Amino acid sequence: EIVLTQSPGTLSLSPGERATLSCRASQSVSSSYLAWYQQKPGQAPRLLIYGASSRATGIPDRFSGSGSGTDFTLTISRLEPEDFAVYYCQQYGSSPPQFTFGPGTKVDIK
Amino acid sequence: QLQLQESGPGLVKPSETLSLTCTVSGGSISSSSYYWGWIRQPPGKGLEWIGSIYYSGSTYYNPSLKSRVTISVDTSKNQFSLKLSSVTAADTAVYYCARLRIYCGGDCYYWFDPWGQGTLVTVSS
Numbered sequence: 219e220i221v222l223t224q225s226p227g228t229l230s231l232s233p234g235e236r237a238t239l240s241c242r243a244s245q246s247v248s249s250s251y252l253a254w255y256q257q258k259p260g261q262a263p264r265l266l267i268y269g270a271s272s273r274a275t276g277i278p279d280r281f282s283g284s285g286s287g288t289d290f291t292l293t294i295s296r297l298e299p300e301d302f303a304v305y306y307c308q309q310y311g312s313s314p315p316q317f318t319f320g321p322g323t324k325v326d327i328k
Numbered sequence: 329q330l331q332l333q334e335s336g337p338g339l340v341k342p343s344e345t346l347s348l349t350c351t352v353s354g355g356s357i358s359s360s361s362y363y364w365g366w367i368r369q370p371p372g373k374g375l376e377w378i379g380s381i382y383y384s385g386s387t388y389y390n391p392s393l394k395s396r397v398t399i400s401v402d403t404s405k406n407q408f409s410l411k412l413s414s415v416t417a418a419d420t421a422v423y424y425c426a427r428l429r430i431y432c433g434g435d436c437y438y439w440f441d442p443w444g445q446g447t448l449v450t451v452s453s
Contacts, residue, residue, distance in 0.1 A: 219391070250435035255375075262424055263375065265441035274441060306375055310438040315388045317365075317377035317438070 220244050220311050222320035230328040237294040239323045241307035246287045251310040254283055254292045257322075258303045266305075267292065294325075302327050330355040332425050332444035340419075340451050346412040350425030350444060357406045358383040363428035365440060366399060366410045368421040376421075380428050381408055415451045422446040 221244040231237055241252070249270035255263035265274040267283035270290055280295040294301055307320040336348035350364070357364065365380035379389035381399045389397050393412070401408040412419060426440040 248435065250437045253439040255440075262426075262443035262446050263440075264443070265439055268429075268439040268441075269435075269437045272437075274439075308375075308440070314391060316390055317380075317440075319375040319377065321374045 219316070220247060220309060220318060222307055222309060222318055224305075224307060224320040224323045226323060227321075228324045228326060230326055231297055232328045233297050233299055235297050237292075237297055237301070237325055239292040239294075239305050239325070241285075241290040241292070241320050243288045243290075243309060247290075247309045247311075249286050249290075252283075252285070252290050253308045255306045255308065256301075256303045257306065263306060297325070301325065330427065330442055332427065332442060334423060334425050334444045334447040336447065336449070338448060338450060340415055340449060341453050342416055342451055343414055346410070346415050346419060346423075346449055346451070348410045348423055348425075348447065348449070350408050350410075352406045352408075352427075357401065357408065358403050361429065361431070363430060364401070364408045365426050365428045367424045367426060367440065367443075368419075369424070369446070370418075370421045378410065378412075378423075417451050420449065420451045422448050 223242045225240045252270040254267040257263040271283045282293045284291050304322045304324045306322045331353045333351045340346045363380045363382050366378040379399045381387045396413045398411040424446045426443040431437045
């Protein structure tokens with residue numbers, strides 16, 4: 219089973235700043251298998267990025283994803299007030315077929 | 329616009345079976361492009377995938393829960409369901425249903441979107 223680790227656990231930033239979130243896999247993952255979600259308190263997760271770097275429909279271009287192999291990054295270029303939330307990475311593993319999520323990174327207001 | 333809505337008891341006794349249903353509206357559960365899934369989130373914790381199903385009934389489950397999980401589909405009602413047996417307090421969580429998109433071009437892509445609003449299930453006597 220592939221384990222995902224996210225860092226940092228909490229990121230304290232101000233609006234307008236750049237946020238860089240890391241997702242590391244315990245073994246190599248196909249980029250197409252990697253997605254990112256945003257979750258606000260009391261809400262369901264929302265898809266941001268799929269295939270490591272493709273933005274989902276309606277997601278602002280300040281959100282971008284990159285990476286390959288075992289290291290993936292979600293970048294928020296300039297934080298808006300509505301971006302303060304928890305972010306999860308997720309990967310698909312094929313043997314056996316299963317999905318795993320990282321523990322999340324909380325982006326809060328400094 | 330596709331919407332998913334979870335329903336079922338909010339309180340289940342230890343050792344009993346948790347049963348939830350997800351109703352899909354605004355689209356057909358029988359679409360060939362999608363699977364459907366259940367994901368849960370214990371209070372204050374992260375997300376755990378439970379399992380997924382295709383409209384044909386093909387399923388795959390989280391190995392850690394496989395012995396206790398059954399996911400089924402009712403295409404006539406545009407619904408899919410979750411049963412989790414022998415529950416304990418550790419199964420207390422918000423349970424989400426979601427559409428799983430699997431897109432294969434050269435590579436295959438997998439993502440959950442959209443999600444239902446979630447329903448809290450508490451296991452307690």
